[in-house]
Amino acid sequence: MSSLSVVGTTREGVPVMLLKEGSSQTRGRDALKNNIAAAKIVASMLKSVLGPRGMDKMLVDSMGSVTITNDGATILKEMDVQHPAAKMMVEIAKAVDDEVGDGTTSSVIIAGALLEKAEELVKQGIHPTVIVDGYRKAMRQALEILNRIAEEITADDHAIFRNIARTSMESKIVSVDSDVLADLAVNAILAVAEETRHGEHPNDNHFMAVDLDNVKVQKKPGGAMRDSSLIKGIIVDKEIAHSEMPKKIIDAKILLLNSSLEIEKTEFEAKISIDRPEQMKMFLEEETRMIKTMVDNIKHSGANIVICQKGIDDLALEYLTKAGISAIKRVKESDVNALAKATGARVVTNLEDLSPRDLGFAGLVEERKVETDKWVFVEKCKNPKAISILIRGGSERVVEEAERSMHDALMVVKDVVLKPAIIAGGGSAEAYIAQKLRAWASGVSGREQYAILAFSEALDSIPISLAENAGMDVIDTLAGIRSKQLSGNNPWIGVDVKDMKVADMRKKNIIEPLAVKEQVLKSATETTAMMLRIDDILAAARGTASGA
Numbered sequence: 001m002s003s004l005s006v007v008g009t010t011r012e013g014v015p016v017m018l019l020k021e022g023s024s025q026t027r028g029r030d031a032l033k034n035n036i037a038a039a040k041i042v043a044s045m046l047k048s049v050l051g052p053r054g055m056d057k058m059l060v061d062s063m064g065s066v067t068i069t070n071d072g073a074t075i076l077k078e079m080d081v082q083h084p085a086a087k088m089m090v091e092i093a094k095a096v097d098d099e100v101g102d103g104t105t106s107s108v109i110i111a112g113a114l115l116e117k118a119e120e121l122v123k124q125g126i127h128p129t130v131i132v133d134g135y136r137k138a139m140r141q142a143l144e145i146l147n148r149i150a151e152e153i154t155a156d157d158h159a160i161f162r163n164i165a166r167t168s169m170e171s172k173i174v175s176v177d178s179d180v181l182a183d184l185a186v187n188a189i190l191a192v193a194e195e196t197r198h199g200e201h202p203n204d205n206h207f208m209a210v211d212l213d214n215v216k217v218q219k220k221p222g223g224a225m226r227d228s229s230l231i232k233g234i235i236v237d238k239e240i241a242h243s244e245m246p247k248k249i250i251d252a253k254i255l256l257l258n259s260s261l262e263i264e265k266t267e268f269e270a271k272i273s274i275d276r277p278e279q280m281k282m283f284l285e286e287e288t289r290m291i292k293t294m295v296d297n298i299k300h301s302g303a304n305i306v307i308c309q310k311g312i313d314d315l316a317l318e319y320l321t322k323a324g325i326s327a328i329k330r331v332k333e334s335d336v337n338a339l340a341k342a343t344g345a346r347v348v349t350n351l352e353d354l355s356p357r358d359l360g361f362a363g364l365v366e367e368r369k370v371e372t373d374k375w376v377f378v379e380k381c382k383n384p385k386a387i388s389i390l391i392r393g394g395s396e397r398v399v400e401e402a403e404r405s406m407h408d409a410l411m412v413v414k415d416v417v418l419k420p421a422i423i424a425g426g427g428s429a430e431a432y433i434a435q436k437l438r439a440w441a442s443g444v445s446g447r448e449q450y451a452i453l454a455f456s457e458a459l460d461s462i463p464i465s466l467a468e469n470a471g472m473d474v475i476d477t478l479a480g481i482r483s484k485q486l487s488g489n490n491p492w493i494g495v496d497v498k499d500m501k502v503a504d505m506r507k508k509n510i511i512e513p514l515a516v517k518e519q520v521l522k523s524a525t526e527t528t529a530m531m532l533r534i535d536d537i538l539a540a541a542r543g544t545a546s547g548a
């Protein structure tokens with residue numbers, strides 16, 4: 001990039017400053033080339049992780065902590081990319097992750113391929129605008145084909161839900177236990193799904209809502225992954241604060257407190273001058289009396305357990321114990337909020353205006369041992385939609401990857417509950433759409449035809465990468481898929497990376513939500529289009545960027 005602060009001159013030769021000193025400008029084809037080069041690097045990095053036979057990445061952050069993952073979104077998030085175009089690739093993955101939760105790697109690979117093909121077309125003299133139009137046309141046609149081949153399912157087909165969750169975890173480190181994790185994901189989503197007349201997707205043929213905030217994923221290293229479980233309630237990773245307090249409370253009336261049960265220590269050091277022993281005694285008595293009043297207020301409200309976000313004084317603990325009230329202290333704010341939602345409690349700050357109506361309800365509150373820790377399980381809540389998944393596993397890294405995989409699994413099950421249609425995986429849908437697009441392109445006149453053909457080739461990058469990562473012959477595999485799809489009129493012929501052959505992936509139960517594939521195509525195309533339309537990169541000087 002050349003460093004330019006003067007970008008124009010008037011006819012009289014007077015320089016006009018358009019950019020701040022130190023800014024740089026890259027123009028035209030150079031800008032496009034530069035952006036495509038960066039985006040291609042990101043895409044090529046992710047190619048090797050795609051699919052069940054994809055490799056994992058080890059990411060080391062600036063603090064030296066290590067993450068081992070196969071999750072495209074996580075890899076990109078941790079990579080700390082600097083180049084603006086590369087950042088756009090990261091954003092595609094994020095958009096797909098937020099919308100549908102899976103397909104992040106695929107979207108980046110397809111976008112990379114679209115850009116690579118576009119670069120070739122530009123070299124052949126086709127204007128980027130024409131390419132963008134062609135790509136958009138191709139995408140609309142691709143979505144149509146996708147919807148035509150998609151299989152509608154019924155909302156109670158739990159076996160299909162399970163296979164969708166399993167497919168999303170096929171490519172993860174935790175795939176050996178995907179049967180257990182998939183069951184947890186399906187049961188969790190079914191527990192929180194609600195039929196509603198005001199669904200988020202009024203155009204779909206049914207009305208469901210799934211609030212993933214109701215599902216809390218907790219992890220604890222130790223034990224085996226198969227010991228992971230679904231808890232109909234909330235888990236608080238703290239113990240009951242005093243050994244003599246009840247550890248099991250039936251019909252719990254829960255007080256959620258976000259202030260401390262202590263006498264406020266003043267912020268600044270206050271000096272209390274005590275000259276006589278009586279004064280000291282008075283002072284302590286006053287403190288005792290205030291704490292007693294606090295506990296009395298709690299007692300009168302009818303609460304039998306206090307869950308406190310801040311600290312609880314020893315004296316307060318003693319009074320509470322005497323009153324038969326259990327307590328947990330220093331509970332995370334997010335847990336307190338989840339408990340409020342689950343038990344119907346109001347989070348109380350001031351005990352003086354505490355009323356029985358502020359309390360929440362749970363059928364059972366119990367302290368249980370989890371490995372070496374004691375955690376409190378709040379179950380049979382007023383709102384039965386509050387669910388927790390407790391993930392167990394051999395080590396910290398394994399449970400972390402399991403948690404990420406659980407996110408994907410929960411999201412894909414949510415996707416099909418909201419939009420009950422599926423397609424088969426293994427690159428089958430991509431290869432099929434590519435074939436159909438090629439045939440369709442011949443009917444499109446002009447240069448857009450080239451862009452449509454390029455789009456179809458970009459889709460092939462999915463079956464190609466899957467085959468490549470499995471060590472299969474790419475050319476033979478692709479040829480095999482194409483001929484079998486045509487001869488059997490079967491769109492579900494794809495790469496079976498486990499058996500290293502071309503097979504009907506629907507029969508193998510490798511299935512994915514239609515919504516995921518739609519989102520992948522949309523996001524990849526849109527970001528590519530955005531990048532192709534850039535013909536000028538104006539970069540502010542580093543470190544001097546201001547809000548101007």
Ligand code: ADP
Binds near residue numbers: 070170425495
């Ligand atoms: P993404 O982030 O795009 O979801 P993944 O690494 O999860 O990337 O890989 C997903 C791809 O792997 C999809 O195309 C899916 O169809 C494919 N896939 C999953 N399981 C299998 C399998 N057993 N055989 C072949 N392909 C599979």
Ligand code: MG
Binds near residue numbers: 104168171
């Ligand atoms: Mg995936």
